[in-house]
Amino acid sequence: MAQGARLYAVCPLRQKKKKEQKMKTFFIIILTIVFLSPLLQPQSLDEIIKNNLEAKGGVEKINAFKTGKMTGKMMMQTFELPYTMWFKKPNLVKMEMVFQGVNMMMAYDGNIVWQISPLTGSTDPREMTGDQAEQVKDSGDMMDEPFIDYEKKGHKIELIGKEDMEGTEVFKLKLTRKNGREIYYFIDAEAFIELKTSTTRKMQDGTEIKIDTILGDYKPVAGVMMPHSLSFIMNQQSMSMTLDAIEPNVELAEDFFSMPGKKSEPPAEEAKK
Numbered sequence: 001m002a003q004g005a006r007l008y009a010v011c012p013l014r015q016k017k018k019k020e021q022k023m024k025t026f027f028i029i030i031l032t033i034v035f036l037s038p039l040l041q042p043q044s045l046d047e048i049i050k051n052n053l054e055a056k057g058g059v060e061k062i063n064a065f066k067t068g069k070m071t072g073k074m075m076m077q078t079f080e081l082p083y084t085m086w087f088k089k090p091n092l093v094k095m096e097m098v099f100q101g102v103n104m105m106m107a108y109d110g111n112i113v114w115q116i117s118p119l120t121g122s123t124d125p126r127e128m129t130g131d132q133a134e135q136v137k138d139s140g141d142m143m144d145e146p147f148i149d150y151e152k153k154g155h156k157i158e159l160i161g162k163e164d165m166e167g168t169e170v171f172k173l174k175l176t177r178k179n180g181r182e183i184y185y186f187i188d189a190e191a192f193i194e195l196k197t198s199t200t201r202k203m204q205d206g207t208e209i210k211i212d213t214i215l216g217d218y219k220p221v222a223g224v225m226m227p228h229s230l231s232f233i234m235n236q237q238s239m240s241m242t243l244d245a246i247e248p249n250v251e252l253a254e255d256f257f258s259m260p261g262k263k264s265e266p267p268a269e270e271a272k273k
Contacts, residue, residue: 045159048171048187049147055192057224062145065089065224069250072228072243083241086250092257093140107257108140114259125259131202138181146175146183154178162189170195193218193225209235222248 043051053059067088074081074097083097094107105116106128113133116125128136150157160172169189176182186196197213217229228243 043171045157045173048159048173048192049150049157051192052187052194053145053147055225056145057220059148061223062148065222065248067248067250067252068143068221069247070243071245072241074239074241076239086252086256087140087143088252088257090144091137091140093136093143094257106136107259108136109257109259112259113137125261127259134179135201138177138179141177146177150175160184165195168195194227217242221246224248 053062056062068086070085070087072083074083079099081097081099083095085093085095087093092108092110095105097104099119102118103116104118105125107114113128113136114125115128116123146153146155147157155178156176158174158176160174163170163172163186165186170186171189173185173187174182175185182199184198185194186198187193188195194215196215198210200208200210202208212233214231214233215227215229216231217227218225219228220226226243226246228246230241232239232241
């Protein structure tokens with residue numbers, strides 16, 4: 001057979017093999033896209049919230065965490081303030097701090113916010129009003145996991161997108177509470193745990209400041225992952241809190257959160273029922 005005839009016979013075979021190889025490559029690419037597409041698709045808001053709650057222990061364990069007692073230290077500039085905080089879901093909270101040997105107390109009983117502050121010249125409990133009282137109420141509300149049944153609670157959550165947080169990819173969520181207060185959550189895109197929250201607070205003089213809270217040192221408490229280290233950045237100032245111990249589901253008297261000397265009333269939410 002002449003050389004030209006051999007080339008004529010061989011080339012079609014080579015072309016056929018090349019086509020088969022291209023088809024195999026094409027099918028591999030298609031299969032890869034099909035099988036990996038759930039991973040490549042951006043996660044929905046519901047999926048992020050579901051993964052976040054599961055990462056923190058799951059809805060059942062979170063809901064079973066009814067009351068708690070936290071002890072730790074607050075560090076601000078050169079001051080160290082030992083504190084104890086108690087809470088009872090959905091929104092009761094009480095905090096006791098020691099500043100330079102003086103005991104101070106602040107609490108929300110579901111209706112009113114009250115405090116005992118000897119630094120103001122009085123050791124008598126007194127009711128608090130205005131923006132500071134509203135901030136204490138907000139703190140009490142946050143003890144009840146805001147992502148669980150958030151729509152029933154009157155909150156709204158939006159997925160803003162993804163961001164880079166010092167080398168860690170995070171989901172940015174915006175929570176608008178039923179009272180209109182907005183809080184941004186930065187959730188680790190792999191671990192699904194909150195790394196930071198950001199909000200604004202109104203001061204006594206009417207000005208607003210941005211407060212970033214960095215959350216860390218997560219440890220399980222009764223099966224629920226809770227941060228034991230918090231750093232607060234407020235404009236040019238900073239403050240940190242460390243939690244030495246968190247006791248779950250402690251026994252608390254019925255009037256534990258009530259202001260001394262004032263007749264206890266059912267929390268506002270219960271009074272409506």
